[in-house]
Amino acid sequence: MTDFFHIDDLLTEEQRLARDAVRDFVEKEVQPHIEQDAQEAKFRTELIPKLGALGAFGPYIPQKYGCGGMDYISYGLMMQELEKCDSGLRSCASVQSSLVMFPIFKFGSEEQRMKFLPKLASGEWVGCFGLTEPDHGSDPSSMKTHFVDKGDHYLLNGAKLWITNSPIADVAVVWAKNEEGRVKGLLVEKGMQGFTAPEIHGKWSLRASLTGELVFDNVKVPKENLLPNADGLSSPLKCLDSARYGISWGVVGSAINCYETALNYSLERKQFDKPIAGFQLTQKKLAELLTEITKAQLLCLRLGQLKDQGLARTAQISMAKRNNVAMALNTARECRQMLGAMGITDQFPIMRHMMNLESVITYEGTHDIHLLILGAHITGISAFT
Numbered sequence: 001m002t003d004f005f006h007i008d009d010l011l012t013e014e015q016r017l018a019r020d021a022v023r024d025f026v027e028k029e030v031q032p033h034i035e036q037d038a039q040e041a042k043f044r045t046e047l048i049p050k051l052g053a054l055g056a057f058g059p060y061i062p063q064k065y066g067c068g069g070m071d072y073i074s075y076g077l078m079m080q081e082l083e084k085c086d087s088g089l090r091s092c093a094s095v096q097s098s099l100v101m102f103p104i105f106k107f108g109s110e111e112q113r114m115k116f117l118p119k120l121a122s123g124e125w126v127g128c129f130g131l132t133e134p135d136h137g138s139d140p141s142s143m144k145t146h147f148v149d150k151g152d153h154y155l156l157n158g159a160k161l162w163i164t165n166s167p168i169a170d171v172a173v174v175w176a177k178n179e180e181g182r183v184k185g186l187l188v189e190k191g192m193q194g195f196t197a198p199e200i201h202g203k204w205s206l207r208a209s210l211t212g213e214l215v216f217d218n219v220k221v222p223k224e225n226l227l228p229n230a231d232g233l234s235s236p237l238k239c240l241d242s243a244r245y246g247i248s249w250g251v252v253g254s255a256i257n258c259y260e261t262a263l264n265y266s267l268e269r270k271q272f273d274k275p276i277a278g279f280q281l282t283q284k285k286l287a288e289l290l291t292e293i294t295k296a297q298l299l300c301l302r303l304g305q306l307k308d309q310g311l312a313r314t315a316q317i318s319m320a321k322r323n324n325v326a327m328a329l330n331t332a333r334e335c336r337q338m339l340g341a342m343g344i345t346d347q348f349p350i351m352r353h354m355m356n357l358e359s360v361i362t363y364e365g366t367h368d369i370h371l372l373i374l375g376a377h378i379t380g381i382s383a384f385t
């Protein structure tokens, strides 16, 4: 595996074990059929309990709740190995970990933690996170989904769009406004009357991942399903910080997979009587790609150290997500070209990664929105509106 600056030497035994377990699993259980699954737009739900058994869900949440109690660098390395295979596989695990289990752990009551976390950790239950709406993506503060207090329950109305895992979710962490217009978190469970989660079809990206809607038509949500410690938009944004951290690591995996594929191909493919790897233009591409991958790896490692110390700031996470996703997408595009016509086929993973990364550069804050987050942090002036 590409590791030009010997980052492996800086990892602990536990971190290496966590990474290698996910690597072995992915190579045996997912890699053999990922191209076919992407072609058929199929997500294998049988992978979910297996990912749970591997400890890929909520690895940094304490063991008391059935989770791994590991550090954030282990979590990052696990995401890297999943995304080396496919961004959809990593998306499933990051949503479950950072956007469902994290808010329940951080903002939930002890009863909610004990009810949901062990089942989500094992993969017995699947969760999803509903923030984006049909008319409110980059600006979630304008969300329309709302609930009113009906005495013994809340009545929820509205809709969410582009929700990873929603069609198979047992529980949705839904962000909605109360009667005072304050954003709160509700745990909406499968089977609640008036709650549906239709699948979105026709994606050219993240095809081996399930994406859907969440529709709430007078859904009666029990009062005990309100997250008691979530208050205001900063609560879902904290969850996004955790998920974006995982993305920063994950996309390094897809970039490495593209780079290694293109390197091997260029050493074997001959034109003008010599391997295309022998041409200066190919070497320029490879040298620059390796440099950018290495810089991204170092950024992840340092961000992971800060995260483990509780010091990682939102703007630092935005920088890492923005830089690393753009780096991975550029790597995929350059590598695709290095394979010539073969690069557009499913005999190689590059085109699939490239299409997947078009979603990754959009979700969890677009490339431009992260630039604005950084700009606001640097100057103290928000340029969002």
Ligand SMILES: Cc1cc2nc3c(=O)[nH]c(=O)nc-3n(C[C@H](O)[C@H](O)[C@H](O)COP(=O)(O)OP(=O)(O)OC[C@H]3O[C@@H](n4cnc5c(N)ncnc54)[C@H](O)[C@@H]3O)c2cc1C
Binding pocket: 095, 128, 129, 130, 131, 132, 136, 137, 138, 139, 161, 162, 163, 164, 165, 206, 211, 359, 362, 363, 364, 365, 366, 367, 368, 369, 372, 383, 384, 385
């Ligand atoms: C496959 C997939 C899975 C997803 N999963 C989830 C999920 O699980 N849960 C969830 O809640 N959401 C999810 N999303 C939604 C995702 O987070 C949003 O798509 C994203 O936040 C962007 O919102 P939007 O698509 O409405 O684009 P818009 O907000 O409409 O933005 C369109 C364009 O305008 C630009 N723009 C917007 N505002 C500004 C501004 N102030 N200044 C400059 N440019 C601006 C954006 O950068 C973008 O280029 C998913 C999306 C995809 C594609």
